[in-house]
Amino acid sequence: MLYLVTENKGIRFLLSCLLFKIWRGDFDKDFDESFESTPLDWELTEDGPEARYLKLLYKRTLDFHLVKSLFTQTVKPPVCDVIMEDTIFERLVYGGFHLRPSPALYELIFRKDFYDCVRHTITIEDLDEILGWPKDLASVFFPFMYGEPLKKSVKSLGKALGFEDWEEGFRPESKQISLPKKPRECPFCHSKQVLDVLVGFPAFRPDLKKYHLYGCCTFDGYPPPDWYCKYCGLSIWKTSNLNGKDFEVSANKKP
Incomplete structure (x- = not known):
């Protein structure tokens, strides 16, 4: 299992959202080992499910400063003979022209080897440990979060x-x-x-x-x-x- 270096609960929640989406296979169609130029991008908006439940559960607002902190996070891969820290993301894209006022959109490009490691090592039960949640709560919450109307x-x-x-x-x-x-x-x-x-x-x-x-x-x-x-x-x-x-x-x- 990957070890998240940060102890910030809000950041750990956002990273758990990404881990769940990778575990569920949301990015599988974008991943092609024979086509290295295909980016793996995760989009976050200030009115999306991640932002809503970050606010409800952790009293944190998803804004540029938090996303920039998220962009700098590292993980320790499951190796036993040395201590390593790898970055998760390659690029952060934000801003741009909007025809009308709209919530900010952030695009985080994550590394293919990070994706590949998550797909081979992470289970949904691991998210309980990452978040400090009771056993099996992640397997109830995350499918609801991405499949049902947002709660207020x-x-x-x-x-x-x-x-x-x-x-x-x-x-x-x-x-x-x-x-x-x-x-x-x-x-x-x-x-x-x-x-x-x-x-x-x-x-x-x-x-x-x-x-x-x-x-x-x-x-x-x-x-x-x-x-x-x-x-x-x-x-x-x-x-x-x-x-x-x-x-x-x-x-x-x-x-």
Whole structure:
């Protein structure tokens, strides 16, 4: 797996968008080893899906300064005997004449050997590790991001992704959204409002700023979540409580 040198969360998110598009094969038709002059270009606009969710999840604006920082990023390829850092992009193109006011367009030309390395080493599960997300969240989010209408708020995004259904026992195709320990902030929307989950009816009056009431309905083979983000609605399980077993519930939507 490629190692991204930067620790900037916004930059890592944008690079993960590129990695997903390469993994999905979006640039395959442009890649031809026998035609070296064919550029591999990634277009970003200030009103595109990358910009929208960068703003929602990381409170960052996609502008020239951020794109220029993105252009300078490096990666460490998977080699074991030496330490290397390779650049990702060859050229940044921006500006140009517009007939009418329009969002800025940036064109990033990335290197063919970077593309080839990603195609042979990256899996969609690697994006969870790159972003610090719970296991399998990337495989739910990125197909939605590039396939569905853009959402205007984190709450509407969480609802569209079905976070509320996951909590009530309807999981998306066996996804186990898990972390080894409670996070200080939601790994998805970065809210500090990550609550402990209480199952059943507690004998005391719980502080709803600290606890989320799950209710008393549980499902065989599907343990209740351990933590819950009050802001986006993401339910998170403690990895050790899943014991590496797949959920037995088969529906992914409410009946």
